[in-house]
């Protein structure tokens with residue numbers, strides 16, 4: 401079996417690995433970028449529905465979840481959303497701003513991967529695909545036993561991403577490496593994921609399947625205003641994906657399906673103006689008919705407006721503006737857009753991303769315990785951490 405040595409081996413040719421690879425190579429480092437999949441950047445390709453929501457105009461540490469919230473500050477500052485925009489412009493990748501500051505490419509996300517691979521090739525990064533690692537050890541150098549023989553390097557960067565979408569290459573390799581080298585990890589859970597509910601609610605949501613409405617969702621101290629989608633398996637849509645990352649065991653979600661009005665005042669006015677009108681007719685002026693019908697069948701009774709006391713109108717208001725639901729779980733890593741938890745950032749330098757315990761071992765991207773909200777924040781983290789590590793590795 402052949403044996404080859406490099407300055408740096410980067411494991412994982414996804415968003416962070418590709419970025420780190422050409423940045424390190426730009427500095428004259430001899431870099432091998434390897435992946436066990438047969439093509440690089442598969443998550444980039446499917447991201448943003450194939451248009452890649454690559455960053456967000458509004459970027460702040462509060463857009464990230466981590467046991468060590470300040471960790472991401474330095475990297476996000478050194479490679480910010482504006483640096484990212486300049487970088488995309490330098491590659492002639494056209495983009496547009498959509499709602500909530502989200503920037504999407506206006507060409508296929510595959511173009512981004514192509515351009516990143518081109519950059520790697522220009523800087524003589526060696527890319528090795530379909531490469532499976534049987535063992536990673538450190539002696540004087542790092543040594544990787546692979547189906548391509550033994551590979552050696554001074555430094556190794558773990559850029560193997562989160563645990564979701566196994567079919568796109570996800571694995572727990574990074575977590576396993578951390579554990580083997582005695583580096584602490586934070587327990588993982590699916591993030592940005594549709595939620596599931598008990599049978600009673602699930603049956604109602606099934607009947608509402610396909611309805612999407614703008615709502616304000618709150619879990620703990622976090623609130624998100626975006627679309628809520630009823631599905632045959634529970635609740636989904638961007639608002640649910642956002643709160644899902646904050647849901648813990650026994651968390652309740654508070655849903656306000658009419659965030660723009662004072663419903664109590666509205667109902668009182670309609671009671672005075674149209675006392676004989678049915679509640680469901682009044683509500684159907686504001687909400688989809690099928691939703692109103694099911695709410696009236698299951699949670700609130702529809703009668704003539706004149707039959708409701710103020711107290712009853714207040715209860716209806718609470719049902720629709722403070723609708724409390726307890727998820728029973730989520731749809732899992734198969735459909736989650738990200739992973740919460742990962743390598744404990746207390747173990748890493750926020751400047752270089754090198755392990756404090758194991759010299760020469762670096763972790764970047766989603767494998768670290770830094771999880772972005774929906775809206776381009778996860779890819780921004782991949783670019784920022786890849787960029788910063790690439791300056792030092």
Ligand SMILES: Cc1cc2nc3c(=O)[nH]c(=O)nc-3n(C[C@H](O)[C@H](O)[C@H](O)COP(=O)(O)OP(=O)(O)OC[C@H]3O[C@@H](n4cnc5c(N)ncnc54)[C@H](O)[C@@H]3O)c2cc1C
Nearest residue numbers: 412414415416436447448453561569573765766776778779
């Ligand atoms: C469907 C979907 C849509 C998304 N859309 C967006 C979006 O629009 N905007 C956004 O910001 N984020 C989005 N994300 C999240 C974003 O894609 C990830 O956070 C980002 O790609 C993480 O970058 P990374 O480099 O850490 O990992 P990845 O890009 O996942 O790359 C990891 C690489 O490591 C490789 N690998 C894993 N294990 C091994 C191993 N044992 N040996 C060798 N190689 C290995 C994988 O094959 C993969 O190529 C989306 C995610 C999904 C699943």
